[in-house]
Amino acid sequence: MAHSFHVSQLSFDAAVKKIRLTETRFSLAAYEFVRRSLDHALQRLGRTDQKKPAHVRGEELLESFRALALREFGPMAKTVLNDWGISTCTEVGEVVFQLVQHGILGKSETDKIDDFQEIYTFREAFESPFLPKAIPTKSQPPFRRSGSAKQSPRRRNRKSGSQTGSNKLSD
Numbered sequence: 625m626a627h628s629f630h631v632s633q634l635s636f637d638a639a640v641k642k643i644r645l646t647e648t649r650f651s652l653a654a655y656e657f658v659r660r661s662l663d664h665a666l667q668r669l670g671r672t673d674q675k676k677p678a679h680v681r682g683e684e685l686l687e688s689f690r691a692l693a694l695r696e697f698g699p700m701a702k703t704v705l706n707d708w709g710i711s712t713c714t715e716v717g718e719v720v721f722q723l724v725q726h727g728i729l730g731k732s733e734t735d736k737i738d739d740f741q742e743i744y745t746f747r748e749a750f751e752s753p754f755l756p757k758a759i760p761t762k763s764q765p766p767f768r769r770s771g772s773a774k775q776s777p778r779r780r781n782r783k784s785g786s787q788t789g790s791n792k793l794s795d
Contacts, residue, residue, distance in 0.1 A: 639726040650719055654708035658719045661689040662729070679732055682739025685720065686713050690749045702750035711744045 634642065640655045662680060663677075671678035680688075686732035693701040710716060717740025723729040 635682055636728055641727045643722050643726060647722060650709040654710050655723065657708070658689070658716060661685060663690050664688040664692045681730065682717060685718060685741055686743050687718050689716055690744065693750065694753065699754040705746065710750065711746055713740050713744065716740055
């Protein structure tokens with residue numbers, strides 16, 4: 625698999641500043657986090673000690689992006705990412721390809737923006753892990769008052785309008 629790695633004369637920070645002159649949807653923190661997610665993916669996949677530039681597929685990067693966001697931000701991950709302008713997997717891909725266009729990241733001939741299609745929704749990735757788990761129940765809930773259950777005299781009195789507390793129903 626051939627890789628095209630055009631090394632930019634710009635530093636990462638200078639490239640991101642240049643990108644943000646025309647593309648303001650994503651904050652500086654979004655670009656930095658995507659870059660850190662790539663480093664996390666390389667480490668997680670054991671590709672950090674290679675002599676030639678290592679390749680990470682879009683899906684692999686997205687999985688590392690999710691894992692890193694959950695580890696660093698916990699239940700606030702979706703809120704933080706949204707604040708940075710990232711709310712979908714496709715937007716992560718857009719950040720990646722902007723960095724590719726400016727020579728900060730390389731890509732293979734087969735890499736495309738479609739590799740970052742919605743592998744997961746941000747709701748399922750960043751909210752669902754923190755939602756309470758459903759408690760397994762038997763076929764019937766443990767307590768359910770049926771309509772035919774007898775009511776106590778006091779309850780009957782309240783329903784019938786009696787304020788005295790006696791067992792006598794009012795007319």
